[in-house]
């Protein structure tokens with residue numbers, strides 16, 4: 001499978017939505033778990049300063065994801 005079947009491109013926009021966002025699986029709710037995973041997946045949300053300061057980037061990621069998952073245990 002190349003693309004999740006729940007992913008939909010919005011018409012006339014370069015944006016995508018999850019059609020089951022509020023009922024998405026836990027794996028989706030928890031992704032991305034850590035900066036290492038984002039690097040491995042070549043995530044376009046990573047910025048140069050995240051790579052220079054991965055511990056701070058993880059703290060920021062945990063804060064951004066706080067409504068979806070608990071923070072990563074280090």
Ligand code: SF4
Nearest residue numbers: 004006007018024028
């Ligand atoms: S969040 Fe999960 S279910 Fe939704 S589009 Fe992405 S991969 Fe699919």
